[in-house]
Amino acid sequence: METLGWILVIVWVAGLGFWAVNKLEMFMETDETTLKDGEKGTDASVNSDSTTDLVNKAQMDGKKAVPLLNVPDVMKSMVMLALSSAVGFAFWNLGMSESNIIMMYILGVLITSVITNHQIYSLITSIVSVFVFNFLFTEPRYTLKAYEKEYPVTFITMFVAAFLTGSLAAKLKEHSAQSAKALLIAQKEQLRANLLRSISHDLRTPLTSISGNASNLLTNGEKFDPETKKQLYMDIYDDSIWLNNLVENLLSVTKIEEGSLNIRPQAELLDEIIAEALQHISRKKEEHEIVFRTSEDFILVKVDARLIMQVVINIVENAIKYTQNGSEIIITTERTEKEAVVRIADNGPGIPDDMKPQVFEMFYSGAKSIADSRRSLGLGLSLCKSIITAHGGSLELTDNEPHGAVFTFTLPIEEVDIHE
Numbered sequence: 001m002e003t004l005g006w007i008l009v010i011v012w013v014a015g016l017g018f019w020a021v022n023k024l025e026m027f028m029e030t031d032e033t034t035l036k037d038g039e040k041g042t043d044a045s046v047n048s049d050s051t052t053d054l055v056n057k058a059q060m061d062g063k064k065a066v067p068l069l070n071v072p073d074v075m076k077s078m079v080m081l082a083l084s085s086a087v088g089f090a091f092w093n094l095g096m097s098e099s100n101i102i103m104m105y106i107l108g109v110l111i112t113s114v115i116t117n118h119q120i121y122s123l124i125t126s127i128v129s130v131f132v133f134n135f136l137f138t139e140p141r142y143t144l145k146a147y148e149k150e151y152p153v154t155f156i157t158m159f160v161a162a163f164l165t166g167s168l169a170a171k172l173k174e175h176s177a178q179s180a181k182a183l184l185i186a187q188k189e190q191l192r193a194n195l196l197r198s199i200s201h202d203l204r205t206p207l208t209s210i211s212g213n214a215s216n217l218l219t220n221g222e223k224f225d226p227e228t229k230k231q232l233y234m235d236i237y238d239d240s241i242w243l244n245n246l247v248e249n250l251l252s253v254t255k256i257e258e259g260s261l262n263i264r265p266q267a268e269l270l271d272e273i274i275a276e277a278l279q280h281i282s283r284k285k286e287e288h289e290i291v292f293r294t295s296e297d298f299i300l301v302k303v304d305a306r307l308i309m310q311v312v313i314n315i316v317e318n319a320i321k322y323t324q325n326g327s328e329i330i331i332t333t334e335r336t337e338k339e340a341v342v343r344i345a346d347n348g349p350g351i352p353d354d355m356k357p358q359v360f361e362m363f364y365s366g367a368k369s370i371a372d373s374r375r376s377l378g379l380g381l382s383l384c385k386s387i388i389t390a391h392g393g394s395l396e397l398t399d400n401e402p403h404g405a406v407f408t409f410t411l412p413i414e415e416v417d418i419h420e
Contacts, residue, residue, distance in 0.1 A: 073116040077125050080115075084108035085132055092137060098154075101137055105129040106162045113166035114173060122166025130159045203246070206239035241280075245317065248310060249383055253362070256386050263304045263390055267414040270299040270333055270340055277312035278331075287325045290316065293332045299340045302414040307387045314380035315344045315407050323348030323404075339393065340413055345406040356397055360385045384409070 088101040109129060113122035134144055138151055213232045221229065255262075271294045278285075278292060301308075312331075319329045329346045351359060362382040384407075388395045393410040400406045 070117075073118070073121055076115050077112050077121045080108045080112045081125060081128060081132065084129065085136060088133070088137060098137060102133065102154075102158050102161075105133055105158065106165055109162040109166040110169050113169040119167060119170040122170055123163060126159050126162040126166060129162055130155050133158065203243070206243050210236050210239045245280075245313065249314070249380060252307070252310065252383055252387070256383070263307065265302045265304055265391070267300055267302055268305045268308075270301050270342070270411070271295070273301075273303070273305050273308050274312055274331060274333070274342070276305075277309040278316070280309070280313055281316055281320070285316075285320060288320055288323065289326070289328045291328065291330045293330065295333045295335065297335055299333060299335045300414045301340050301411045303391055303411055308391075308411070311384045311387050311409065312342075312344070314384050318380055319344065319346040319348065319405075327404075335413065338413065339410040341408065341410050343406055343408045345400045345404060347400060347404040350399055350403050351397065351405050359397060360395070 084105045084107070087104045091100050091104065106129075109122050109125050112125045113119065116122075131144065134151070134155060135142060213236050217224075217229065217232055224232070274292060278290065281290070316329060316331070319327075323329070323346050327346055327348050329344065332343045332345075334341050360381050385395050388409045388411075392412050395407065395409040398406045398408065
């Protein structure tokens with residue numbers, strides 16, 4: 001019990017030390033802020049420095065909002081110090097040498113540097129560990145006196161080893177965080193590069209077609225028969241619809257990448273959303289049989305109707321692109337206890353098993369050719385996945401029987417209270 005009491009006292013003293021350092025740091029930051037405010041007051045007439053002052057003040061406000069020494073990290077350091085002391089007592093009772101106990105304190109400092117957010121914790125823990133080791137394990141015990149001549153060297157070596165170990169661990173942790181940040185930035189830059197390369201190709205084809213058909217109508221319109229004119233008009237219309245869908249997808253992808261995709265969920269009838277989406281499908285839908293089997297019950301969902309329409313359009317357009325003319329595309333809806341379920345199935349050739357894991361990845365368009373020879377950007381299904389996930393639902397791909405693909409997504413149901 002006496003040993004446990006001493007450990008609690010030591011932990012309390014260490015916590016008091018952390019608290020004192022924290023108060024000192026806050027006091028120094030307050031003085032620095034006051035000094036900067038005074039300097040800013042004397043130089044208020046210089047407009048070029050005002051922006052810099054605001055930035056510096058914002059940075060200092062951010063530091064005060066997240067103090068260098070905070071309660072969770074202090075508690076972690078104290079717990080590691082207590083555990084190192086407890087293991088040290090166990091080693092002492094087993095008759096192990098002091099070097100083994102010192103290793104436990106060094107290990108405690110190492111773990112502290114990994115689980116806390118700043119190097120100062122490993123520094124303070126290193127200093128406190130030396131005093132704790134001296135207090136608990138050197139003769140005379142439970143005092144800060146040391147009679148043996150080699151103990152000062154032991155204390156200095158223990159402090160240096162613990163501090164260097166903790167510092168290296170902290171730097172390694174910081175380096176790992178910087179590497180992860182650099183990797184994220186590189187991935188975003190690669191995304192932008194891939195997007196620009198894809199856009200440069202896919203915008204050129206329909207724009208060339210539109211400008212060419214319009215030029216023919218302007219220069220030789222009176223020479224064309226009505227059927228030829230109608231075909232040219234329809235080609236221009238198809239290309240403009242395709243461009244409009246492409247731009248919508250690009251805008252949504254950009255918002256998702258920037259984290260600014262604002263979802264405004266409202267109570268909407270699911271059947272009406274799907275029916276409206278089908279009105280915006282390209283003219284090539286006439287070459288397929290699209291069947292919408294509405295549910296008997298009215299399904300009220302809480303969604304952003306504009307985004308869900310985009311999901312339906314992308315999936316149906318995808319089915320039209322990759323299935324043969326005359327194929328059947330069936331859309332069904334149903335309601336379960338907790339969610340609404342939408343299934344879009346086609347009886348085309350289906351999607352091979354080795355391609356299924358990649359169909360929802362951005363810029364993946366598979367190896368199949370598209371009927372109108374346009375190269376797909378590979379944004380549609382990836383965007384659909386992001387939109388459905390943002391609504392709290394799920395999007396899955398399964399095989400249709402006997403052949404074809406089925407895309408199934410779920411949406412949250414809006415409950416309606418009926419008062420009689």
